Amino acid sequence: MEKFIRLDALVAPLDRANVDTDAIIPKQFLKSIHRSGFGPYLFDEWRYLDHGEPGMDCSKRPKNPDFVLNQPRYEGAQILLVRENFGCGSSREHAPWALLDYGFRALIGPSFADIFYNNCFKNGLLPIVLPTEEVDRLFRECEAMPGYRLVIDLPSQTITTPEGRVISFEIDPFRKECLLNGWDDIALTLRHADEIRRFEEAYRARHPYYFVEESAA
Template sequence: MQAFTQLNGIVAPLDRANVDTDAIIPKQFLKSIKRSGFGPNAFDEWRYLDHGEPGIDNSKRQINPDFVLNKPRYKGASILLTRENFGCGSSREHAPWALLDYGFRAIIAPSYADIFFNNCFKNGILPIILNADVVDGLFQAVEADEGYKLTVDLATQTVNTPDGQSYAFEVDAFRKHCLLNGLDDIGLTLQHVDDIKTFEIKHKAAQPWLFN
């Protein structure tokens, strides 16, 4: 996993609540057996006017000029600003894979769905929670100023605006550690092999039917 330390990037505003993972990456693209290549199909049904299928050349498709991510001013955005309950619905990790592949490394919203939130951390994406009023203010700032950038600093847990404002955010200490260092969870857990084995023996003695 790519480490996340500091990010200075263009902010793209997606002004909708309850954006679900079916919208982030539609089901037909879940047929892939790979982890990569989902970026061109992120938000596929909103982003293109024609129907997308895996394997077709997306560069030849009809772009929806009204969809916010298609506006030239948000080209190259690496921070997605959105509304509450982002990433609700299916557990598909293809959603963060698609966002990452598109170029997003951080998301700012008032709240997220649990599974999506968790999946982001496994893929080097930082989902930041700021309160709804702050998010509102950021939407206005992004709208007002073409090329608006924010700086996200994970070590200090702050989002910093060009005019010097700084918003603090919470992040779980373990997740922060993994993200800052780009650590693979499995490797960390396997440091506790003895604990797992000890637990397993005790668990099997108490409930042998779980091990049939």
Template sequence: MDKFTKLTGIAAPMPLVNIDTDMIIPKQFLKTIQRSGLGKNLFDELRYDAAGNENPDFVLNQPAYRASEIIVAGDNFGCGSSREHAPWALLDFGIRCVISTSFADIFYNNCFKNGILPIVMPQEVVDVLMDDARRGSNARITVDLEEMKVVTSDGQEFPFTLDPFRRHCLLNGLDDIGLTMEKSSAIDGFEAKMETARPWI
């Protein structure tokens, strides 16, 4: 998993509330167990019409936001079913951070397992960030996980809080497998002792 330390990128404004996981990645794309390739179907029903043509009104189809790495979203982002394909699709598109006033618990947890930083901010701060994001690709937002702050394109700074363990995992690029591998020497030592003590196993 890629480390997350500091990101300066284009933020896409998505003020809709209750953006659920079926909106993020519709159910027909859940047949794969591959984490790659889902970015093209991110927000599929919003991005494309029935014939597969791009909807020019959808924010990620607009030239200024095609390379977005941050989403500033409405309340309750990621609600609905528990599909891990939702953060897979976001990450495959290039989204590394989502800022909202609240997230659904399962989606929130799945983000950390996939290298995405979900940040909870008060409504008044999200409003400022949403306004900044609406300025387009020249207004880049900085998300600094080391300093625990979000900085707008004009220099306004907003601190955020995060569980220290989750922060450690993102800063060091540790998913569940990575956390296990941190204990590899202890695991190897245990297995060596077991082989000596119980060779019949």
């Protein structure tokens, strides 16, 4: 996983609540057996005027001029401002993969759906939760000022606006460590392999009915 320490980047505002993972990456693209290549299909049904299918050359497709990410001023944005309950619905990790592949490294919103939020951290995409009023203000500032950038500093847990306002955010300490170091969860957990094995033995003795087939085999 790529480390996340500091990000100084252009911001794009996606002003809708309850953006679901079907909207982030529609189902026809879930047929891929790979982790990469989803970026061109991010928000496919909103971003293009035609119907997208896997393998299409997206550079030739008609773009929806009304969709925010198609506006030239947001080209190259790496921070996405979002509204409440972003990432609701399906557990598809293809959603954070698509956001990352497009170029986003951080999301800022008032709330995220649980599974999506969790999936972001597994991929080095930082979802930041701020109070609704603060998010409203960022939306207003971003829309009013072309070239609006934010500086996200993970070690100090702060966001700095162009005018120098500093906003603090909360993050789970374990997830912060993993992002700062780019740690692989599995390697971390396997450091406790002996403890897991001991637990498993005791658990199996207590609940043998969950291991029926194995004892029979």
